[in-house]
Amino acid sequence: MPTNDPPLISVALSVYNGRPFLPEQLDSVLAQRGVSLEIVAVDDGSADGSLAVLEDYARRDPRVRFHPNPHNLGPTRSFERAMALCRGEFLAPCDQDDVWLPDKLAVLHAAIGGHDLAYCDSEYIDGDGRCAGRRISDDLQMLEGDQPLRFVMHNSVSGHAMLLRRSLFEQVRPLPTALYYDWTLAMFAAARAGVVYVDRPLVRFRRHGQAFSSLGKAAGQATRRSDRYRRWIGDRQALLGVLAASRFDTDGRARRLAEALTAAVDGEGCGGLLRGIWHERAALAQHEAAWRVALRLQLRLLRKLHRARLEARTA
Known part of the structure; x- marks a missing residue:
């Protein structure tokens, strides 16, 4: 009834x-x-x-x-x-x-x-x-x-x-x-x-000092920029991995983006990540943070390559 x-x-x-x-x-x-x-x-x-x-x-x-x-x-x-x-x-x-x-x-x-x-x-x-x-x-x-x-x-x-x-x-x-x-x-x-x-x-x-979530922390309890950057990347790697392993990633989009991000973090190049972000630009609309992190990883790789060349010249 x-x-x-x-x-x-x-x-x-x-x-x-x-x-x-x-x-x-x-x-x-x-x-x-x-x-x-x-x-x-x-x-x-x-x-x-x-x-x-x-x-x-x-x-x-x-x-x-x-x-x-x-x-x-x-x-x-x-x-x-x-x-x-x-x-x-x-x-x-x-x-x-x-x-x-x-x-x-x-x-x-x-x-x-x-x-x-x-x-x-x-x-x-x-x-x-x-x-x-x-x-x-x-x-x-x-x-x-x-x-x-x-x-x-x-x-x-x-x-x-x-x-x-x-x-x-x-x-x-x-x-x-x-x-x-x-x-x-x-x-x-x-x-x-x-x-x-x-x-x-x-x-x-x-918001107070004993809150668990970062959003709930009292104002002024800031973390270092480098720590936020590493946490940003680590969280996205974990989330993409969870999504890629689920039944919802039927077209492999999350898997490909996860692989590209891991390759960039491991110093294997950022081309795949930049292409992945561009390919998913509609889904990632207004999320310029993805571009900033990809470019920062690219800059880190270029600096690493530059240091290696300098070391090779002086060896």
């Missing part, structure tokens, strides 16, 4: 020493309007009393279930376990230190349509909950669509802001631990039924 009841949305919460912010976040999730809700929380070995907070909420509200991890699994495996324990058709990853607006889940569910993933903008707050007057969209180009290579080169989809179909998660797990889980899910969502963006800040996203 048909029913008008909203589908169950499962909130997958991973907790690690989050007691200072956890009650406010749980209250904001439990206050979601217009959805059927469950919260599945896993505690990843907290030592600050976070588990007691989860036990208290589970005792007072049957929508909350908690599961201590057998040992510390790390962020990606912990989120993956939380999502695997969920029962809903739709999954909403949840950080321990943010605040959700009351209509967040209802708006994302209305927006997802036939896509695999919907996500929203977020407003920055500091460790004390004060608004910073900026959004994530002020710092990132917010992507959507069905071009996975665009999401390889640049990711704007944060786990705290997303709603995804369980069928996507089940198809692509296990998630690679070397990568942010939300980036991997966004890439595969684009490869499958696509990603849609909601241009509304439905999360108050906390």
